[in-house]
Amino acid sequence: MSGPLVGVLALQGDVVDHERALTACGATTRRVRRAAELAGLDGLVLPGGESTAIDTLARVTGLRGPLRAALAAGLPAYGSCAGMILLAAELLDGRPDQQTFGGLDVAVRRNAFGRQTDSFEADLDVCGVPGGPVHAVFIRAPWVERSGPSVEVLASVALPADGTTRAVAVRQGVLMATSFHPEATADRRLHALFLESCVRR
Numbered sequence: 001m002s003g004p005l006v007g008v009l010a011l012q013g014d015v016v017d018h019e020r021a022l023t024a025c026g027a028t029t030r031r032v033r034r035a036a037e038l039a040g041l042d043g044l045v046l047p048g049g050e051s052t053a054i055d056t057l058a059r060v061t062g063l064r065g066p067l068r069a070a071l072a073a074g075l076p077a078y079g080s081c082a083g084m085i086l087l088a089a090e091l092l093d094g095r096p097d098q099q100t101f102g103g104l105d106v107a108v109r110r111n112a113f114g115r116q117t118d119s120f121e122a123d124l125d126v127c128g129v130p131g132g133p134v135h136a137v138f139i140r141a142p143w144v145e146r147s148g149p150s151v152e153v154l155a156s157v158a159l160p161a162d163g164t165t166r167a168v169a170v171r172q173g174v175l176m177a178t179s180f181h182p183e184a185t186a187d188r189r190l191h192a193l194f195l196e197s198c199v200r201r
C-alpha cells in the first residue's frame with residue numbers, strides 16, 4: 001500500500017464518488033460502517049447525502065461514540081455538504097432530535113441556500129488550492145454562519161439577494177469541510193488538499 005488509508009463513512013450518501021476521487025489522488029480507501037473499521041485510518045471522509053439519515057444510522061450502529069472519539073483524538077477528516085453538517089459543533093435549522101459528531105468550531109446552517117430547486121453551481125477561489133477557481137456544485141447545501149478563532153475560511157460565496165458573503169469552505173487543523181461537492185466534478189484539488197493532512201501513521 002502506498003498512499004494514506006482513508007476511510008469513507010458509508011452509512012448513506014455519495015460514497016462511491018469520494019472513493020473515486022481519493023483513489024485518483026493516490027489514497028487507499030476503506031468503507032466505514034462499524035467502529036472496528038476506524039482502526040488504523042490516516043483520514044476519514046464524511047460524504048454528502050442526508051445528515052439526518054447518517055446521524056440516525058451512526059447512532060443505531062453504535063458508530064457515533066467511537067467516531068467522535070477518533071475525531072477528538074485527532075483523526076483528519078473532510079466533510080462535504082451533509083458531512084460538513086456532521087462535523088459542526090453547532091447546528092442551526094437541524095431536525096429537533098438531530099445530532100452532529102462535532103469537532104469543527106463552527107455553527108452550520110442546514111439547507112441554508114434554500115430547497116433542492118435552489119441548488120446551484122459557482123466558480124470559487126479556494127485558499128490553498130492553486131491553479132484557478134474551483135467549479136463548486138451546491139446541492140441543498142449548508143453554509144457556515146459563525147466560526148471560532150482557530151477556523152480558517154477557505155472560500156465564500158456572495159448571496160445574489162444582497163451581495164453579503166457566506167463561508168462555504170473551512171479548515172481547522174486537520175479538519176476540513178465544504179458546503180459543496182468536489183466529488184461531483186473531475187477536479188481532484190480539494191481531495192488532494194485534504195490528503196496533505198492525512199500523513200500515513
Ligand SMILES: NC(=O)CC[C@H](N)C(=O)O
Binds near residue numbers: 047049082140141142
Ligand atoms: N447534498 C447534501 O449533502 C445535502 C445535505 C442535506 N441538505 C442535509 O441536511 O443533510
